[in-house]
Each structure stands twice: as structure tokens, then as C-alpha cells.
Amino acid sequence: MTPCILTVHAHPDDESSKGAATIARYHDAGVRTVLVCCTGGEEGEILNPLMDRPGVREQIAEIRRQELAAAAEIIGYDEVVSLGYRDSGMPGAPANAHPDCLAMAPLEEAVERLIAVIRRVRPQVIVGYPEDQSGYPHPDHLRAHELARRAFEATSEPLKLYYTLWPARRMRMIHEKLLELGMESPFGEDFLQRLERHREQRITTEIDTAGFDEVARKALLAHATQVDPNHPLWFSLPDDVRRSVEGTEYYQLASSRVGDPVGVERDFFEGILPFSPLERARAGVGTQQG
Ligand SMILES: [Zn+2]
Numbered sequence: 001m002t003p004c005i006l007t008v009h010a011h012p013d014d015e016s017s018k019g020a021a022t023i024a025r026y027h028d029a030g031v032r033t034v035l036v037c038c039t040g041g042e043e044g045e046i047l048n049p050l051m052d053r054p055g056v057r058e059q060i061a062e063i064r065r066q067e068l069a070a071a072a073e074i075i076g077y078d079e080v081v082s083l084g085y086r087d088s089g090m091p092g093a094p095a096n097a098h099p100d101c102l103a104m105a106p107l108e109e110a111v112e113r114l115i116a117v118i119r120r121v122r123p124q125v126i127v128g129y130p131e132d133q134s135g136y137p138h139p140d141h142l143r144a145h146e147l148a149r150r151a152f153e154a155t156s157e158p159l160k161l162y163y164t165l166w167p168a169r170r171m172r173m174i175h176e177k178l179l180e181l182g183m184e185s186p187f188g189e190d191f192l193q194r195l196e197r198h199r200e201q202r203i204t205t206e207i208d209t210a211g212f213d214e215v216a217r218k219a220l221l222a223h224a225t226q227v228d229p230n231h232p233l234w235f236s237l238p239d240d241v242r243r244s245v246e247g248t249e250y251y252q253l254a255s256s257r258v259g260d261p262v263g264v265e266r267d268f269f270e271g272i273l274p275f276s277p278l279e280r281a282r283a284g285v286g287t288q289q290g
Contacts, residue, residue, distance in 0.1 A: 110143070
């Protein structure tokens, strides 16, 4: 059995901002990694002033495809699958009604497309988004959650479904470090407290990504149209400070066919494999392929 993780993301760049270091570590440990990207990101605004120049907007679909390929290579995805839908745009945007967009697609049809990928790839682990997208209610993120959940339920190959979390504790650490350095924080106190009340108790799984933090940063920068290299959240912390607040990525085990974990999980393959691919890699033993 080849250990395999399949992630379901809404747009190019989501794979870099959510769980990239985790995927990098698993890939490094010999686990097969597959990215399903639901849309082409055609509605993404050009957020990097350096990329806001003639010709970019006109060719945005092709440019974002290339950015995604570059980011996936940096992270260590073995395969990138496009589900083939158009970006639905932000809530209320005219793009919501485009006939090719994900929000307009019949849900069953979109689920079938994902099921076909799962049956071919046979991942033991699927990673998607939580149902709570209140912090960023993009129609494609809501859909991506729904697709992963339904496709997991409709197939028997995957044994565990995880949701990526951006926990309050991580934002709090970044917030406090920025203030400590006399810099401006993008997070308000109210926002942080609200997150702390709602999100922390969902964490079931913590993946140690020490040594792989640079991957996410580099992969994000590969999305040159979407990422301002001077963005305060991602790029303003000095490297050593950033390393001190990163180094762990957080997940919620949403559904398991191999029982409930005892205590905090440190590996997606707990209960699936008799060994931890991550521990094996750290001990210098190759993961069995075949
Ligand atoms: Zn997105």
C-alpha cells in the first residue's frame, strides 16, 4: 500500500496558505501527495502592485495555472488535478452567476468529478476545509468543503477526513510578536477573542513542520499575481521570529473509519499504518512503496 494524501483546495494559492508545510514534510517522507484544485482562480484580484501591468489581467487564467504548477513543485505535490470549474468570485459578485463557475455547477456533478479522482488515486487521507468559513465566506471555499465531505462519504478508499485549521493561538502569537517588535498587527483584539472562543477546541491533530516552514513562504511567493511580497501577515516578521511562531500546523479530524484517536494526533496515518511515515523519515528509514 502506498501511503497517499489528497487535498481539496478551492483556488490556486490556497494550497500554499493552508497546510503547505505539512504536505512538504509528508512528501519528503515518501508519502504520495495529490492536490485537487476546484477552480482556476480567474476572479482573483491582482494584489501585487508589481504584477498589475498590461496583459496580466487578460491572461489571468493561464498565468494562475503556471503559478499553481510552480507552487505545487515547491511544496512537493506529486500530482495536481484541476476539477475544471471557473472561480465563482467573492460573495455577491457578478461572477457568481457565470455558467461555468463552481457555485453554479450542480453539486452532484462536482462531487462525481472528485469521486473519480479519489477512485483513481486511492488516498487513505483526504484534507479539506471546515464547514465554518465565516472568517472568509467565499462561495468556492464553502463548495470545496462540501465536495470533500460528500466525496469522502461516497467512497470507501479514504479512511480519514481532515480539515485544515488556522488556529487562534497561531494568530495570537503572530499578533503579539508584531506588537513586541513595534509593528502593526493585522488582527484586532475582538477578532482574536472570537476565534479563541470558537476554533481552539476543534484541534485534534498537530503536525510538526519544523524545517519545512520556508516551503509555504516560497510557494506563496510563486503566486506572484496574488501575493504582495510586502504583505504584513506573511512577510513582515523577521525570519527567526517567524520560525518561532510557525513549526506546527493544525487540523481537525472530521471523520474516521479507523476509530477515534487517543490524545492529540501527531500523524495523519495513526490508525492506518502500523508505523508513522514521519517518524520513519526522521529516523532515516524509507517509507515502503508498492
Ligand atoms: Zn481561495
